[in-house]
Amino acid sequence: MVAELTGMDEQTKSLLARPERVEQTELSIKVGEKTTTLPAYRVWHNTARGPAKGGIRFHPDVTLDEVKALSMWMSWKNAIVGLPFGGGKGGVTVNPKSLSLAELEQLSRAYARGFSEMFGQDTDIPAPDINTSSIHMGWMLDELEKIKARKEPGAITGKPIELGGSLGRTEATGLGGVYTIMNAVKSFGITGRKVAVQGYGNVGFHAAKFLADNGFKLVAVSDSKGGVHNPDGIGPALAMKAKKDRGSVKYYPGKEITNSELLELDVDILVPSAIEDIITKKNAHKIKAKLVVELANGPTTSEADKILGEQETIVVPDVLANAGGVSVSYLEWVQNRTGFYWSKHEVWDKLKLVMDRAFSEVYNFQKSSELSLRGAAIALAADRIVSSMKARGWV
Ligand code: NAD
Numbered sequence: 001m002v003a004e005l006t007g008m009d010e011q012t013k014s015l016l017a018r019p020e021r022v023e024q025t026e027l028s029i030k031v032g033e034k035t036t037t038l039p040a041y042r043v044w045h046n047t048a049r050g051p052a053k054g055g056i057r058f059h060p061d062v063t064l065d066e067v068k069a070l071s072m073w074m075s076w077k078n079a080i081v082g083l084p085f086g087g088g089k090g091g092v093t094v095n096p097k098s099l100s101l102a103e104l105e106q107l108s109r110a111y112a113r114g115f116s117e118m119f120g121q122d123t124d125i126p127a128p129d130i131n132t133s134s135i136h137m138g139w140m141l142d143e144l145e146k147i148k149a150r151k152e153p154g155a156i157t158g159k160p161i162e163l164g165g166s167l168g169r170t171e172a173t174g175l176g177g178v179y180t181i182m183n184a185v186k187s188f189g190i191t192g193r194k195v196a197v198q199g200y201g202n203v204g205f206h207a208a209k210f211l212a213d214n215g216f217k218l219v220a221v222s223d224s225k226g227g228v229h230n231p232d233g234i235g236p237a238l239a240m241k242a243k244k245d246r247g248s249v250k251y252y253p254g255k256e257i258t259n260s261e262l263l264e265l266d267v268d269i270l271v272p273s274a275i276e277d278i279i280t281k282k283n284a285h286k287i288k289a290k291l292v293v294e295l296a297n298g299p300t301t302s303e304a305d306k307i308l309g310e311q312e313t314i315v316v317p318d319v320l321a322n323a324g325g326v327s328v329s330y331l332e333w334v335q336n337r338t339g340f341y342w343s344k345h346e347v348w349d350k351l352k353l354v355m356d357r358a359f360s361e362v363y364n365f366q367k368s369s370e371l372s373l374r375g376a377a378i379a380l381a382a383d384r385i386v387s388s389m390k391a392r393g394w395v
Contacts, residue, residue: 012386012395019045019068020086021052023118027092027110031103038094038107042115044124045071045087048388051122052088053078053326055129055158056111056136058104062091073319074326079381081323081358083330088124090115096131108136112143119144121154121337127329128158138163154336157329166332168347169325174206174273175348176324176355177295178214181207181269183359184316190291192268196220198227198259199274200239200249203295203322207271208236216269220262221249224274227262230254263287272299279304287313294318309372317374319381320362327354 008016021044026037041064044052054074067089075087092111096104118124128137137159145151153164161167168175184190193216197208200223208218212235220229221239225248228234234252242251250256263270263283270289272278276298279287284300284307292308293316294300300308300315308315331350335341342350366376389395 008382008386009395012389015389015395016046016072016382016385019043019071020047021118022064022068023115024064025114027107027114029103029106029110031099038092040090040092040111040114041067042090042118042124042126043067043071043088044118045075045089046385046389047086047088048385048392048394049075049079049086050084051086051120052118052124053083053085053127053157053329054088054090055127056090056092056132056140057129058092058094058096058107058131058136060093060095062093067091075385076378076381077319077323077326079384080319080362080377081327081354082361082384083326083354085125085326085330088126089129090126091129104136105139108132108139109143112140113147116144116147119155120148121152121333125154125329125333126156127326134158134160134165137165154333157332159332164332164336164341166328166335166347167342167344168351169328169332170202171206171210171348172328172351173203173295173322173325174208175210176327176351177203177207177271177273177293177321178210179324179352179355180316180321180359181211181216181271181291181293182214183356183363184291184293184314185269187359187363188291188314190268190314192290193217194219194267195269195271196229196262196265196267196289197271197273198222198262198278199272199296200243201274204271204273205236205240207273207295208234208239211271212236219267220257220265221252222257222259222262222274223249226250227257227259228252228254229257229262229265265289269293272296275299277301279308281307284308285311287311290314292316293321295322297322305372305374315373317377320358320373320377323358324351324355327351330354 284304
C-alpha cells in the first residue's frame with residue numbers, strides 16, 4: 001500500500017518492507033516450583049528518524065510476525081505526528097493472567113535483561129502496551145538502570161510518576177483524540193454534535209469525558225457487556241459509576257443496546273475505542289455517522305474502509321487519531337532528558353500543539369491529493385521516513 005501511495009523505488013520499498021533489526025530470545029522465570037521459558041521479541045522497523053519507540057505486550061497470541069508488523073505501524077504513527085522517533089515493538093508470548101504479581105515482576109526484569117543492549121534513551125525506548133502498564137515499566141527501568149549502572153529515566157516511558165513518568169499520560173490518548181475530533185469537525189464542517197463512543201476503558205472514558213467538557217452530546221456508550229442509548233445525553237462520570245458499581249455502562253438510564261446497534265445509530269460522530277475489526281463489510285453501509293474517529297487500533301477492516309469512502313463517511317485513521325499516547329510518551333522523554341518537569345496542564349497544552357499540527361499536515365496533504373485521510377497519513381509518514389533515509393545516504 002505504501003509503495004503504491006508514494007511511488008517509491010524498489011530499493012526503498014524493500015528497505016521499508018523489512019524490519020531493520022530483529023532480536024528474539026527465551027526468558028526463564030520460576031512459576032511456582034517450575035522453571036518456565038517464554039519466547040520474547042524486540043524489533044526495530046526503521047530508525048532513520050530517531051531511536052526506536054514502541055510498546056511491549058504480554059499476550060498468548062504474540063508472534064514474531066505480529067511484533068514485526070506492529071513495529072512498522074509505530075514507524076508510521078511516530079512519523080505522522082512528527083516525533084523524532086523510529087518504529088519499534090516488543091512482546092512476550094505468555095498468558096499474564098496465569099502469573100502472580102511476583103512472577104510478572106520476574107518476567108518484566110527478565111525482559112529488560114534480555115534486551116538491555118537495545119534499550120536506551122538514544123537507541124530504543126519501550127512503553128506499555130496490551131497487558132503491561134506503568135508497574136511493569138517501573139520494574140524494567142529499575143533492572144535496566146542496574147545493568148547500566150546509572151540512572152536513565154528517558155530509556156523507558158509510561159513509567160510511574162515517582163520514577164519520572166509524565167503527568168497527564170493516563171488521559172492522553174482520549175484527550176488527543178478529542179483534539180483531533182475538534183479539528184475534524186471544524187475542517188470538514190460537521191455541524192451536529194451527537195456522539196456515540198464504543199468501549200469505556202482508558203481511551204473511551206477519557207474521550208467521552210473531554211467530549212462532554214467541550215460541548216459535544218454523548219448519546220450512546222458501550223463496553224464488552226453491551227451499551228446504552230440516551231438521546232437526552234449521558235454523563236460520562238455517572239456512566240463510569242454504573243460500570244464500576246454494576247459491571248457495565250449498559251445499566252446507565254436509557255435504552256439498552258448491543259454493540260452492533262451502537263455502531264448504526266443516527267449520530268454525527270462515531271468513536272470506536274475498544275477493539276479491532278468491528279466495522280466490517282457487513283455493517284459499514286449501515287453507519288450513519290458523518291465522521292468516524294478511530295481511537296481503537298484497527299477498528300475498520302480494509303473492505304469496510306472502502307465502503308465508507310464510497311459513501312463519503314469521513315474516517316480519521318487510528319495512526320493519527322490515537323497518537324496522543326505516544327505523543328505524551330515523547331513529552332515524558334523530553335522531560336526526562338532535560339530534568340525539567342511540567343504540570344498536567346502544561347503537558348496537555350503541548351499535546352494539543354502536537355495533535356493540531358499533525359491533523360493540519362495530514363488534512364492539507366489529503367486536500368492536495370486524491371487520497372483518503374488514511375492514505376494521506378501513511379503517504380506522509382512514508383515520505384518523511386524516506387527523506388530521513390536519503391539524508392543518511394541509506395537510499
Ligand atoms: P481498556 O482495556 O482500558 O478498555 C477497553 C474497553 O473496550 C473496555 O471498556 C472493554 O469493556 C471494551 N470492550 C472490549 N471488547 C469489546 C467489544 N467487543 N465491544 C465493545 N467494547 C468492548 O483499553 P484502552 O487502553 O482503552 O484501549 C482501547 C483501544 O485503544 C485499543 O484498541 C488500544 O489498542 C487502543 N489504544 C490505546 C492507547 C492507550 O493509551 N491506552 C493508545 C493507542 C491506542
